[in-house]
Amino acid sequence: MALVNEHFLKLSDNYLFADIAKKVNAFKVSHPQVRVISLGIGDVTQPLCPAVIEAMHKAVDEMATKASFHGYGPECGYDFLREAIVKNDFAPRGVKIDPTEVFVNDGAKSDTGNIGEIVRWDNSIGVTDPIYPVYIDSNVMCGRAGVLENGRWSNVNYLPCTAENNFVPQIPDHRVDMIYLCYPNNPTGTVLPKEELKKWVRYALDNDTIIFYDAAYEAYIRDADIPHSIYEIKGARKCAIEFHSYSKTAGFTGVRCGYTVIPKELTAVTLDGTRRVELNHLWDRRQSTKFNGTSYISQRAAAAIYTPEGKRQIRATIDYYMDNALLMHKALTDMGFEVFGGRNAPYLWVKTPDGIGSWKFFEQMLYAVGVVCTPGVGFGPSGEGYIRLTAFGNREDCEEAMSRIREWMAKK
Numbered sequence: 001m002a003l004v005n006e007h008f009l010k011l012s013d014n015y016l017f018a019d020i021a022k023k024v025n026a027f028k029v030s031h032p033q034v035r036v037i038s039l040g041i042g043d044v045t046q047p048l049c050p051a052v053i054e055a056m057h058k059a060v061d062e063m064a065t066k067a068s069f070h071g072y073g074p075e076c077g078y079d080f081l082r083e084a085i086v087k088n089d090f091a092p093r094g095v096k097i098d099p100t101e102v103f104v105n106d107g108a109k110s111d112t113g114n115i116g117e118i119v120r121w122d123n124s125i126g127v128t129d130p131i132y133p134v135y136i137d138s139n140v141m142c143g144r145a146g147v148l149e150n151g152r153w154s155n156v157n158y159l160p161c162t163a164e165n166n167f168v169p170q171i172p173d174h175r176v177d178m179i180y181l182c183y184p185n186n187p188t189g190t191v192l193p194k195e196e197l198k199k200w201v202r203y204a205l206d207n208d209t210i211i212f213y214d215a216a217y218e219a220y221i222r223d224a225d226i227p228h229s230i231y232e233i234k235g236a237r238k239c240a241i242e243f244h245s246y247s248k249t250a251g252f253t254g255v256r257c258g259y260t261v262i263p264k265e266l267t268a269v270t271l272d273g274t275r276r277v278e279l280n281h282l283w284d285r286r287q288s289t290k291f292n293g294t295s296y297i298s299q300r301a302a303a304a305i306y307t308p309e310g311k312r313q314i315r316a317t318i319d320y321y322m323d324n325a326l327l328m329h330k331a332l333t334d335m336g337f338e339v340f341g342g343r344n345a346p347y348l349w350v351k352t353p354d355g356i357g358s359w360k361f362f363e364q365m366l367y368a369v370g371v372v373c374t375p376g377v378g379f380g381p382s383g384e385g386y387i388r389l390t391a392f393g394n395r396e397d398c399e400e401a402m403s404r405i406r407e408w409m410a411k412k
């Protein structure tokens, strides 16, 4: 008799965005005359840039002849992309990464969700709270998160990030085996200054902790002193795995490509304490067993963003979204909202007025003005009393949403 993995039964029925979609659909059915504006799910709206399109066309044409056709590629990525990543994303920041430390993937969700397979199921974990839900849910699936008690998982160390601590998580006063950090942060849109990140690397080295550092939004950083990579901090090669994504950097949410960096110095110990094992090697072994590589076409598309014209074109789109963020930040602040993030990230984290719960404010805003946000509590207990807005919309939609909210607030 096959038994089910009962850890899956501990998960809530739906992923957060499926819950939101259900509520939005119910609203649309009962209010067919309203044009709903979604500033909720973090999907991009602007098309791929011309350099990427051209590279994809060329790659498709290569597939059309026997001489240039590509079948299975290397599981961990083509050298042309791994080398371009090292040369463009790390070398200019003085960070030394070897191409064999870069694992090309089909986006950061897969690897942030799967990475836990190469460490023991009973390691303790820590997460900044609120967080991108994949980190916790993937740990629930293997039993590492424990059981849910009053909205919190019993084996998870929650590190609250709220207005009260200026969204800077406090370093735990005890050992935690694995810590997830995401900067610039989804959902709060806040960043971690270099001095703070140094404390985390120090903590990890002192406690033999692995930091899973999600840098999916690093392309949105504008302030010069904010680190783009944890490897800008001395010692991080010994304690951190870093995740990157082309989804928000270059509009690849539908193309699918990203990469993970696992330095060769990073090791974890066996239970009996007698051996340290290279995680780069384990991940390579894992990927070559369970993953057959990202498509050649997607990897050629990704490589095109590192050409001079590609760089210029993706920068223009990022600037477009950041102008949305600025516009919304100003409008909401003028209306009297307390607004965080949006300076070095495409997300705005907004305190709900009068301490209204996140879901209640989500519903009020949807029914009053047809604007969809994401309830902060969906990202963790410390998200209660906040909502998240994304800057990935069309400019006109952002403007229209702000004007609808302004009118609504004026009437309140």
Ligand code: PLP
Pocket (backbone or CB within 6 Å): 042, 106, 107, 108, 109, 110, 112, 132, 182, 186, 214, 216, 244, 245, 246, 247, 253, 257, 258
């Ligand atoms: N990490 C964070 C923090 C995200 O917000 C997202 C997507 O929204 C991802 C990873 C996943 O990105 P990808 O599209 O590369 O799978």
